[in-house]
Amino acid sequence: MTDVSNDKLAIVNDKPVTVDDKPSTANEKKNKNRTLEERIIIEKNKLLRFIRERNDYIRNLPETEKKAFIASIQNLKESKDKIEKLLLKKEVKEAKKGIDGLLFSFEDLPLFGKEYWFMKFTSDDDSRRQFFLTFGRSAGDIEVNGRYVENSRVINDRTDGYCVAWAYDGMKINLTDDPGAIEVENDRVTCSSKDMKADFYGTFPKYMLDISKNGEKICCLEIKEPADANYNSELSEFFRGLFGYRFANLYFDFRGMLFEKEFSGKCYAQKVIVIGPFIPWKWSRIIFKNGSVLTYYIPNIEIIGVEYNIHNSMEYYDAENRKLHRFRKAKVYEYPSEKGSKRWILTAEEGKVFMVTRSYCKEAFSFTKNFNFRYIENLVDVVDFQVELEDRIITLEETGSGLGMVEDTSGFVI
Structure with a gap:
């Protein structure tokens, strides 16, 4: 070591x-433990209260809306069987198609639903350079970083959402932290905020990420399958009751340009859907x-x-x-x-x-x-x-x- x-x-x-x-006294430890226990109880009671409120909300919905809500959850659960079959049968080509299907689509989000794309790029040299891009939406009004984002409805494969991009390149660089529009078309997802546009596109096992700010390209990365094909991707989901998640992960290599300098290393790209x-x-x-x-x-x-x-x-x-x-x-x-x-x-x-x-x-x-x-x-x-x-x-x-x-x-x- x-x-x-x-x-x-x-x-x-x-x-x-x-x-x-310095060693804590017995009283200090006791007070610290009591504070932690009190905080846990408060947070737990908050969540349990939310679960009760959620149940009451669903119970008091008009019958038509109640049936539609339960049906939307059921549709998500039924599609789970398709993914399980792909994984169990190890039909690699079909499983990879499933990853692209999740990456380049909008889910029909029910109440409490959230949908996010997350990409992390870490350099393979000693520069400590890293780059991050996150964008997504919620099935209800939400405040993100102090900015109010209204309920995201998909119209013509386009919806409102939120986008954050930042990097470390010898210093911290903030690229965007704003509401934006998310659009899906064929094998491409595009997020556009006030002054930044990000395009992620391709088919398994090769993708591209192009980012421009104020019309000037600042990032162009080729994202591809690593040499070890046994450790390159993951497709999974879990549902319990009316809550659950589904995600696709890519553990890929990347190479290209960032801020007009060569940039290469390991990429982690995720698309996740959370219900709850x-x-x-x-x-x-x-x-x-x-x-x-x-x-x-x-x-x-x-x-x-x-x-x-x-x-x-x-x-x-x-x-x-x-x-x-x-x-x-x-x-x-x-x-x-x-x-x-x-x-x-x-x-x-x-x-x-x-x-x-x-x-x-x-x-x-x-x-x-x-x-x-x-x-x-x-x-x-x-x-x-x-x-x-x-x-x-x-x-x-x-x-x-x-x-x-x-x-x-x-x-x-x-």
């Missing part, structure tokens, strides 16, 4: 602490210099009640051997640093995985609809890393430097 003594971090009783931290509230989660995706990838996803189980099947997952893709390793019981601890940036310590399976990341740039989002949901994208470097596999131990000496993003969320919104 790389020496992290300069960062004053250590693991004590399976919990990370700063080495120079946004709830807190912990998510990170780290790209190492040798092409290895570490990802974890941990929804916050303390505040969402018993209706949801929340899980804990962590994966490490070993690029050298082209093998995916899965780990259980991932835990993430968050700490401030002396310069005001944050650090995260990740552990899994009693120390088989250990990673320390440190933020160097961030972008914050807020969603408001009855409740508040805060979402922060933190760009991070890997300070320390070690993973124990069946036959060897891998550290930063083998993987090279690590770069990526940690998502920090709180609250919820319907």
